[in-house]
Amino acid sequence: MRSCIAVRHVAFEDLGLLDDLLAARGFSARHVDAGVDAITADTLLAPDLVVILGGPIGVYEEDAYPFLVSETAAIAARLARNRPTLGICLGAQLVAKALGAAVAPGPRKEIGWAPIELSAEGRASALAPLADTAVLHWHGDNLELPAGAVRLAATAACPNQAFAIGRHTLALQFHIEADPAKIERWLIGHCGELAAARIDPRVLRRDAVTQGPVTATAGRAVLGAWLDAAFAD
Numbered sequence: 751m752r753s754c755i756a757v758r759h760v761a762f763e764d765l766g767l768l769d770d771l772l773a774a775r776g777f778s779a780r781h782v783d784a785g786v787d788a789i790t791a792d793t794l795l796a797p798d799l800v801v802i803l804g805g806p807i808g809v810y811e812e813d814a815y816p817f818l819v820s821e822t823a824a825i826a827a828r829l830a831r832n833r834p835t836l837g838i839c840l841g842a843q844l845v846a847k848a849l850g851a852a853v854a855p856g857p858r859k860e861i862g863w864a865p866i867e868l869s870a871e872g873r874a875s876a877l878a879p880l881a882d883t884a885v886l887h888w889h890g891d892n893l894e895l896p897a898g899a900v901r902l903a904a905t906a907a908c909p910n911q912a913f914a915i916g917r918h919t920l921a922l923q924f925h926i927e928a929d930p931a932k933i934e935r936w937l938i939g940h941c942g943e944l945a946a947a948r949i950d951p952r953v954l955r956r957d958a959v960t961q962g963p964v965t966a967t968a969g970r971a972v973l974g975a976w977l978d979a980a981f982a983d
Contacts, residue, residue, distance in 0.1 A: 759805025926969030930962025
């Protein structure tokens with residue numbers, strides 16, 4: 751049985767829809783909690799797959815959150831071995847930083863369901879099902895494209911919404927793993943951020959019903975296709 755470790759930064763941002771996809775492909779998955787569990791190079795080199803999940807902090811806040819130093823170093827060690835790695839939101843930013851790319855606050859926060867624009871490479875990639883589908887955005891930081899990475903998607907406020915390196919590394923600034931049926935956990939957990947950004951949780955709750963299922967269907971297709979390619983013989 752293959753193994754997966756998911757690095758979790760807040761309890762409600764978990765593997766979500768990936769759980770069933772991984773189980774169907776014979777993976778045994780478990781979460782480790784950043785800042786609580788020790789995350790070293792050995793931790794992240796051992797599993798067949800590592801998923802770095804989202805969270806409300808910035809990769810540059812190492813003075814306030816010292817665990818980011820060892821976490822970033824552990825990610826860098828894994829990436830240097832070309833081991834299958836998926837980064838989502840903060841996870842994508844950590845992947846970019848581990849590869850030497852800059853991460854900084856963007857011009858504005860992107861929170862809520864909205865489309866992305868796929869590049870030519872993105873349309874030819876596992877992300878193709880997202881061409882006409884809104885995704886869940888929930889970030890304020892932007893990342894520069896690491897050396898050797900291929901840009902897959904963009905928005906006006908965030909020119910690097912997704913990138914890939916070969917078939918082993920995929921980084922997504924947006925969320926396609928989130929279960930729309932559990933959006934209330936996000937609305938409660940991120941209530942302070944929503945209030946500061948003057949975003950009405952009722953709008954997000956409504957969009958989780960009207961747009962979330964379509965995003966979930968497309969997200970399963972994307973994540974499943976990427977997993978199958980990453981572990982193709």
